[in-house]
Amino acid sequence: MRNPLKSLSDNKRTLGWALSLPAVLAILGIVVIPVIQSLIQSFYQRDLSRPQLDAFIGLLNYQNLFADARYLHSMLATFRFSLISVIFELILGVSIALVLNKNFVGRGFVRGLMILPWAMPSIVNAAMWKWIYNADYGVLNALLTQVGILDQYKIWLSDPFWATALIILANVWKETPFTVLMVLAALQTVPDELYEAAKVDGSSAWQSFISITVPLILPVLMIVSMLQFIWGFQTYELITIITGGGPFSTTEMVTLRVYATTFRSLRFGYGSAMAYLTSLFILVPVVIYIRSAYKKVVEY
Amino acid sequence: MSIRKLIPRILLYLVVLLIVIWTVAPYAWLVISSLSHKIDLVTVPLKWSPLRLTFDNYRSLFFANGETSVNVGLFFTALKNSAIISLSTMLICMPLGVMAAYAATRLKFKGSNGIILTSMITQLIPPIILVIPLYVIMRKFVLIDKQIGLILVDITIGLPLVIWMMRGYLASIPADLEDAARIDGCTYMGALVRVILPLAGPGLVSVMIFAFIASWNEYLYAYVFTNVQAKTLPVLIGEFSTKLGLEYLKIAAAGVLASLPPVLLALGFQKFIIRGLTSGAVK
Numbered sequence: 076m077r078n079p080l081k082s083l084s085d086n087k088r089t090l091g092w093a094l095s096l097p098a099v100l101a102i103l104g105i106v107v108i109p110v111i112q113s114l115i116q117s118f119y120q121r122d123l124s125r126p127q128l129d130a131f132i133g134l135l136n137y138q139n140l141f142a143d144a145r146y147l148h149s150m151l152a153t154f155r156f157s158l159i160s161v162i163f164e165l166i167l168g169v170s171i172a173l174v175l176n177k178n179f180v181g182r183g184f185v186r187g188l189m190i191l192p193w194a195m196p197s198i199v200n201a202a203m204w205k206w207i208y209n210a211d212y213g214v215l216n217a218l219l220t221q222v223g224i225l226d227q228y229k230i231w232l233s234d235p236f237w238a239t240a241l242i243i244l245a246n247v248w249k250e251t252p253f254t255v256l257m258v259l260a261a262l263q264t265v266p267d268e269l270y271e272a273a274k275v276d277g278s279s280a281w282q283s284f285i286s287i288t289v290p291l292i293l294p295v296l297m298i299v300s301m302l303q304f305i306w307g308f309q310t311y312e313l314i315t316i317i318t319g320g321g322p323f324s325t326t327e328m329v330t331l332r333v334y335a336t337t338f339r340s341l342r343f344g345y346g347s348a349m350a351y352l353t354s355l356f357i358l359v360p361v362v363i364y365i366r367s368a369y370k371k372v373v374e375y
Numbered sequence: 376m377s378i379r380k381l382i383p384r385i386l387l388y389l390v391v392l393l394i395v396i397w398t399v400a401p402y403a404w405l406v407i408s409s410l411s412h413k414i415d416l417v418t419v420p421l422k423w424s425p426l427r428l429t430f431d432n433y434r435s436l437f438f439a440n441g442e443t444s445v446n447v448g449l450f451f452t453a454l455k456n457s458a459i460i461s462l463s464t465m466l467i468c469m470p471l472g473v474m475a476a477y478a479a480t481r482l483k484f485k486g487s488n489g490i491i492l493t494s495m496i497t498q499l500i501p502p503i504i505l506v507i508p509l510y511v512i513m514r515k516f517v518l519i520d521k522q523i524g525l526i527l528v529d530i531t532i533g534l535p536l537v538i539w540m541m542r543g544y545l546a547s548i549p550a551d552l553e554d555a556a557r558i559d560g561c562t563y564m565g566a567l568v569r570v571i572l573p574l575a576g577p578g579l580v581s582v583m584i585f586a587f588i589a590s591w592n593e594y595l596y597a598y599v600f601t602n603v604q605a606k607t608l609p610v611l612i613g614e615f616s617t618k619l620g621l622e623y624l625k626i627a628a629a630g631v632l633a634s635l636p637p638v639l640l641a642l643g644f645q646k647f648i649i650r651g652l653t654s655g656a657v658k
Contacts, residue, residue: 085562085563085564087482087483087484087563088482088484088485090478090482090563090564091478091479091482091483091484091486091487092478092484092486094474094475094477094478094482095474095475095478095479095486095487095490097471097474097475098471098472098474098475098490098534098538099475099490101471101530101534102493102494102497102531102534102535105509105527105528105530105531106497106500106505106531106535107493109505109508109509109512110500110504110505110508112508112511112512113504113505113507113508116507116508116511171394174387174390174391174394175391175394177387179387179388179391181391185391185394185395186649187642187645187649188395188398188399189398190641190642190645190648190649190652191398191399191402191638191641191642192398192402193641193652194588194634194637194638194640194641194642194648195402195592195634195637195638196591196592196594196608196609196612196633196634196637197592197594198592198594198609198610198612198613198633199405199609199612199630199631199633199634201613201616202612202613202615202616202626202627202630203401203402203404203405203627203630204401205616206404206405206408206623206626206627207401207404209623211417212416212417212419212421212623214404214421217419217420217421220420221420221421228419248397248401252398253652256649256652256653257652257653259653260649260653260654305499305501308501309501309502309503311502311503311594311595312594312595312598312609312613315613316613316616316617319617329503330501330503330595333503333507334503334599337506337507337510338510338599343507343511346507347504347507347508350501350503350504350507351504353501353503354500354501354504357501361496361499364499365492365495365496365499368495369491369492369495
C-alpha cells in the first residue's frame, strides 16, 4: 500500500530539486543574473550623467582601461598590497602556529584568542589602526618616541612608503590568525612518529621541519595563500578609511577606483569593465583554489 | 629541571607572551581609548595608564549628555538596522542553505555537484563586481536605503556560505544512520528532520554564527545601498571616522560596541568556529 504522492516526494531527484529550488532561485536571481548583466554592461557606454550617449561600444571600455594610467597604477598598488600581505601572513602565520602547537600552560586560551582579529568587523579594524597611526595622538608615535627610535612625532600616512607599509600591517594583523588556525589544524594531522623517526635518524629540528612538516602542510598553505591573495584584491574599507587612497594616490586600490568610477563619476559601463578586467587577474588563484578545494569535496 | 631544559621553556613562554601582546594590544588600546577622558590621551608624551576611567564616550552615543551630540539617534538607528538585517539574513539563509546542502550531499541527484560548485564560486566573486549590477537592480525596484534591500543583497554572502559549510558537516554524518532510518520506514524528509538535523546540531550553530557575523560585519554593500534609513553600524563607524575627525574616542566607543557581538560570539563558541573555519576554508 504505497501512497503515490509519498513515493513521488521520496524520489531522490524530485525531492533533491524541490529542496534545492529556493536556494538555486535565490542565487540565480541575486548573483548569476546580475553578474551576467554587468558583463553585458561592460560592453556599453553607460554614463548616468549623459544617458543620451548610451551605446554598444564592444571592447572599447577594455581598450581604454589599458591606456588608463590611474587604473593601471591602482592595479599595481593592489597587486603589491596583496602579495606582500600574503607573504607576511604566511611567514608569521606558520611561525605562530608552530609555537602554538607546542605544549604550554594556557595553550587553549591563546589559540582561542586568535579568533579576535578574525571576528572583528573590518571597518572597526580600519578605524582602530587609523587611531593608532594618528600623527598627533597616535599610540605608534608615542611608543616609538618613548622607546627612543623616533626623535619626534611622524606624520606616517603622508609618506607614500609608510602609508603602504602600515595598511599592510593592519591587514596582516587581521588576516594572520586565519593562517594560524588553518596551519594548526593541518599540523594535527602530522603523526608524531614521523618526527620521532627523524630524530632517531639524527635530523635537526630545522631538517624535520623542512622534510616532514612543510610537505604535509603544503596543500593547506597553498589554499590559504590563494584565498588571502583573492581577499587582498577585495580590500576596500581598510584603505578608504586609513588613507583614502592617498598620499598622491599611492595606496589607491582597484576597489576604490571602481567605486569612484561607478558611483562618483557615474560611469557604469566603464566601471563594470574595470571590475571584470581586475577579476581576470585573480582568475588563476581562483581556479587553483577551486580545483584543490573541490577535489576535497569529490573525495568524500 | 636542569638549566638546559629550563632556558628553552622560558624562551617559549616569552614568545607566547609576544604572540598574545601582538594579537591583543591593538584591540586593547581601542577599548582603553573608549574608556578614557580625551584630555588624558592627547597629552605628549602619552601617559600609558590613563586610569581615570569613564563611560562618557559610550553615554554620548546614546544620550545627548549636555553637549551637542548629533549622533544620538544615529547610533541607535544603526544598531537596530544592523541587528534586524543580520538576524533576518541569517534566518533566511539557514533553511534555504540547509535544504540545498542536504539535497546536494545526501540525495546525490543529477545537478547536485553543480549546486556545491556554484556556492563555492559565488563566494569568490569579488563584491566589487556584484555591487554595480545590484545597484542598478535595487534602484529599479526602489530598494535602496531599505532594510529589505540590504537583506536581499546580504543573502549573496550568507547563502553560499551556509551551503558550503553545511555540506562539510552533513558529509561527516555517517550514511548508515540515514540508511537505518530508511529501513525503518522513514522518508528522506523524515530522516533529515529526525536523524540528520539533530546530529548536525553543533554544525548548525556554528553555521548560524558565521552567517550572522558575515552580515553584521559587511561594509561595502551597506555603504553603497543605504543612505539614511537603513544605515548599519559599520557604515556609521566609517562615517564617524571620516567626518568626526577629532572625536576619536567616540569612534573608539562605537567601534568597541560594534565589534562586541561578533567577538563575543566567536570567543564564546570558539571550538565550533575554529572547526568551521578550518574545515570550510571560509572567511
